[in-house]
Amino acid sequence: MRLSKGQRNWFLGAFACVALAALAAVLADALLARLSPTLDLSAFGAGVEISERGRATLTDTAGVISVTCVLPAESPAAAPVGRLLRTFAQASRDAAGATLELAYVDPRVDAGAAERLMGQGAEGPGILFRQAGRRVFVHEAALLSALDGTYDPAEADGAITAALARLTRSEGVEVGWLTGHGEPAFDGTDPLTGFSGLRRALENEGCRLRPLALDASAPDGGIPEDLGALLIVSPRYPVTSAERAVLIDWLDQGGRLFCALPPSGDAGLGPLLARWGIRVGDAPRVPARRGEGDAGLTDLLSAKHPVTRELAAADARVTFCAPRALWVEPIRGVAATVLAELDALPPDGADEGPVGVMVAAERGSRVDADLAFRPGRVIAVGESAFAANRLVLDHASPNRDLAVNAVRWLTGLSGSGARSGAGVLRVGQDARAWRLDFLLAALGVPLALCLVLWLVTRRRE
Numbered sequence: 001m002r003l004s005k006g007q008r009n010w011f012l013g014a015f016a017c018v019a020l021a022a023l024a025a026v027l028a029d030a031l032l033a034r035l036s037p038t039l040d041l042s043a044f045g046a047g048v049e050i051s052e053r054g055r056a057t058l059t060d061t062a063g064v065i066s067v068t069c070v071l072p073a074e075s076p077a078a079a080p081v082g083r084l085l086r087t088f089a090q091a092s093r094d095a096a097g098a099t100l101e102l103a104y105v106d107p108r109v110d111a112g113a114a115e116r117l118m119g120q121g122a123e124g125p126g127i128l129f130r131q132a133g134r135r136v137f138v139h140e141a142a143l144l145s146a147l148d149g150t151y152d153p154a155e156a157d158g159a160i161t162a163a164l165a166r167l168t169r170s171e172g173v174e175v176g177w178l179t180g181h182g183e184p185a186f187d188g189t190d191p192l193t194g195f196s197g198l199r200r201a202l203e204n205e206g207c208r209l210r211p212l213a214l215d216a217s218a219p220d221g222g223i224p225e226d227l228g229a230l231l232i233v234s235p236r237y238p239v240t241s242a243e244r245a246v247l248i249d250w251l252d253q254g255g256r257l258f259c260a261l262p263p264s265g266d267a268g269l270g271p272l273l274a275r276w277g278i279r280v281g282d283a284p285r286v287p288a289r290r291g292e293g294d295a296g297l298t299d300l301l302s303a304k305h306p307v308t309r310e311l312a313a314a315d316a317r318v319t320f321c322a323p324r325a326l327w328v329e330p331i332r333g334v335a336a337t338v339l340a341e342l343d344a345l346p347p348d349g350a351d352e353g354p355v356g357v358m359v360a361a362e363r364g365s366r367v368d369a370d371l372a373f374r375p376g377r378v379i380a381v382g383e384s385a386f387a388a389n390r391l392v393l394d395h396a397s398p399n400r401d402l403a404v405n406a407v408r409w410l411t412g413l414s415g416s417g418a419r420s421g422a423g424v425l426r427v428g429q430d431a432r433a434w435r436l437d438f439l440l441a442a443l444g445v446p447l448a449l450c451l452v453l454w455l456v457t458r459r460r461e
Helices: 005-035 052-059 078-094 111-119 153-168 196-204 241-252 270-274 309-313 398-411 431-460
Strands: 038-040 064-070 099-105 126-131 134-139 173-178 207-212 229-233 256-260 278-280 296-298 318-320 326-328 335-345 353-363 376-381 426-428
Touching: 052 078, 052 153, 064 078, 064 111, 078 099, 078 153, 099 111, 126 153, 134 153, 153 196, 173 398, 196 207, 196 398, 229 398, 241 256, 241 270, 241 376, 256 398, 270 278, 278 376, 296 335, 309 398, 318 335, 318 398, 326 335, 326 353, 353 398, 376 398
Parallel strands: 064 099, 173 207, 173 229, 229 256, 256 376
Antiparallel strands: 038 426, 064 126, 126 134, 278 326, 296 318, 335 353, 353 376
16 A cells, blocks of 8 residues: 555654654653552532531531631632531531621732731631630641641541531530650650640640649549540550549549550559450451551441441541450440451461450449439550551541540540541552553553554545
């Protein structure tokens, strides 16, 4: 088959374009396979949702709340926060809660309005909430990811919900952090042993953390009467028998305890947990599903308990590094629920089955045999590393949600604190998937175009 000069030029030009496109696809394939990027589409699209806790908080609000968004147009949070606030306003109307009056001010365009807002409580770029003389300000940083400074819909949802909750409550919830036994500080920033991320998440919920030392000689044991919950996180030295007696008496009167066990031993808390139907065992041998650093991954979460219900519905995967096994032993009057289980394998590789690593227990207070004004509650976790910074300071971290939900349930705050996946659409692939997709684009598409060009040229002949 002979081609005319014009046909040859046309065919060679088309083939050169296809070859350049294939080369570009191959280079893009190599780059994307190396970087394995994740595309976050949370700031786009109309499908913005708010968490269960956000809806529960709106149900508890009333009156008119003035919400002023003071963000410059170039802020990464400006447009998505506007959509999120409109979703909150619509949800409030649907829940017959407060009326949210929304206003938007660009401080670089309307400097006068921004200055007036500064005098009314705004402390820079962010969101100002006002109702009946009370003011709550959410800084722009609370709407962004703590890791890379991009807009984080989970952080924004939690910050707005917490602001609405604080606005309707005169005071926050007091939460104690036990000290005196070598516990890590709650404001530590170390990725492995620090808990500043958990502190930030709890403060966004309206909780105020304070160090607390037990005093067995005091009438109340050193535990304030209005304490919402007490956190015991990985003590290195055991709790004494006198301190344990203080905790047992406090729990019998309706106290709330969160206990994250140390890597070895039970820190003297085993007898206390046994009274609540929780027995501490050894660490699971080998997690069946492992993530980074061979840490165990699990989606075996209770779909019935408020702490894990929303996470279970979202198929969230929680990471546990090396947790102790927790077993439930039935005790009359105590309702114990395994919140999280971890699939474990024995050394020979046979299936050992799920092992409990987080348990919640509840029973009525010691007021009367048939009357309980405030039920005592205990949550035990087989480790504290699940709430450390490296697993909490993540985009929409299920570990953070699990820890926050636990404290919310203990303190009696309404709604679930789980926010993972609220308004988030993330598209990501591993290196192999990127390589297969782009090799298809680099080879399949160009070859198909060449075939079409050949058929067209042959038909013209």
